[in-house]
Amino acid sequence: MAPQATEPQVSEPPVIEHGGGVWSVKVPIPDNPLGFTLVHLLATDAGPVLIDTGWDDPTSWSALTAGLGTCGVAVEDVHGVVITHHHPDHHGLSAKVREVSGAWIAMHEADASVVRRTRSQPPERWYGYMAAKLTAAGAPAEHVAPLLRARDEGRPRRLPGLDPALPDRGITPGELLDLPGRRLRAIWTPGHTPGHVCLHLEEEHPAGLRGFGRLFSGDHLLPGITPHIGLYEDPDDDTVTDPSPSSRLRSTRGDPIGHYLDSLKRVGRLDPAEVLPAHQHAFTGAPARVRELIAHHEERLTGLLTLLTEPLTPWRLAERMAWNRPWDEIPHGSRSIAVSEAEAHVRRLVKLGRAEAVAGSDPVTYVAV
Template sequence: MEVTGHAQQAAWRGRTVPAVERVRPGLWSVPVPMGGPLRWVNAHVLELDGGGLALVDTGWDADDSWAALCAGLAGLGGDVADVRGVLVTHMHLDHVGLAARVREASGAWIAMHPADAAALTAMTGRSPETSTEHEVAFLVGLGAPEADARDDAGTPEQRAQWRRLARPDRLLEDGDRADLPGWSLRAVHTPGHTPGHLCFAEEDTGLFFAGDHVLPRISPNISTHPGGDADPLRDYLASLEEVAALPATEVLPGHEWRFRGLAARTRELREHHERRLAELLAAVRAHPGSTPWDLAAHLTWSRPWSQYARRMRIFAVTETDAHLRLLASRGLVVGDGGAVPAWTAAPVR
């Protein structure tokens, strides 16, 4: 894998946010800051034939993020009012968050995959109170004590911003072309990180807008969700194999930095998950009858398990659950069939 976004990587190492960068004629990367360890989202700006701009992802819905996006567009000689369309790679708040403000300021259309559009509609259609109870019940169903589940899920007030998220005007299925004059962007459905995650393959230049499907440094979180797909890790690994064969000249991810070597990076990610599956299988054998909540504590994470709480702990437990489901589909672990699944290694044949 070859790094091409050197300024982005240098900013990451320096714990700063990179500057707006011209990637190619008519294409810029605008970093939109966000809280948490990822630090920023790469909003990609495309100049359209006949005038106007398009965005691939927008950034987190916060005033400082909005100011950064507006300043970035001004820095390349544009304005939010120039935006004609927004391609959303997936429904997570750091990618779709500012789409509503962009549409309000410009009248731009917003497009995403039907699966994420449905999930987003369901999420924004619930009251914050109902949404909170929904997640608490899901976490309890994975083995969490109710008090811990409520602490991690947060309060209805913290979820109120979800109702401001923009629902799409347009839907893009796998293989559809985005309506962006001067560009030939084909939607590539890559479920796993979310059910409707989309990448976009630019067929004239070979550029590959990867969203969170393929990142250069970390593995995207692959988790189970209430009402989500039954085996998201299986979906993700299959999606990795699909995009590995694409003739990508450069990968433009939603976080971190640009790079070349899509096939090599997808291979690294598949190998990472196979190692993770082996580690989890060993944990199940050492602790038979454990729930996903219990088993997450026996895995290797980037920091001590005692430091995990709130959303980080939810991501860890639901990712553990996704790996358990794939092990089960391979016949390597067996659940007890209870309301809260307790897992045991399958008998060796």
């Protein structure tokens, strides 16, 4: 799942040279208002390395290969692929790049674990998991019905990202990646996914900008939109079969909002000269952007406490939250994402002792304390 945006940024050219052996290539995301993923190309002494690969679609593949050609690189030349996180608009084309080039794929273990579990689950398990998760969050029967039909009819793997490439290498937080001639350090930034990483290029900025190197930020830090922070998806989660409040609070999905806020502070302390995100455009002023995002989530949490003066399910809470369009105009899939984001914020309030699940409620409701 990608960050939410009302319209894509389309003013910049499809390939941008950032200097110092770094380029970005716009790779389209079909039928998505974000428009594209910025795949970054990093020259190394061992050969070109990609940071993310983009969505698995013929149009996206054509854009990636053409963009690399503009940079003077053929896909066959790619030495390695470093994945910021497992979502299909970032990891989707990794298998094809590896097939053509023989490149290795590196990913943080927390997201590699998600990839392994995803590949091991049949499609009907995923549809059933999503249906149970939404039912436990208070979703109406008409919203859940399409997922149950897909499960019972044995639909093929139509959801994106159900066959992601298995990585060849891990990414160890805090360590330099094995990229001859470059200093690229992995910074673990969980929140958007459990294994999201930013990549800090610890080299002088080619234009001499003030700050410490450049940061490939994936979806963690974006210039004009807020990344989706929802509960981590896991079909092995015991809440599929036991959706009770106590089970949901034991969930392995943890506290994504808390993880994200902590990760933002870590990135802000780096104070990079420039940020190269996976969507929109490169930007400066990372500490200020970090402060804006922290303030946004603090305001969100405060607003939810006001809503939770009465017991509400996550679904009813999502209906009342402010989104980039009225609830009635939000499509089916995006409503599911919105509910997951509402749940993540409620989880944070529970962790802080400012909200609690109402004992005996089914579906579970929460109230401020």
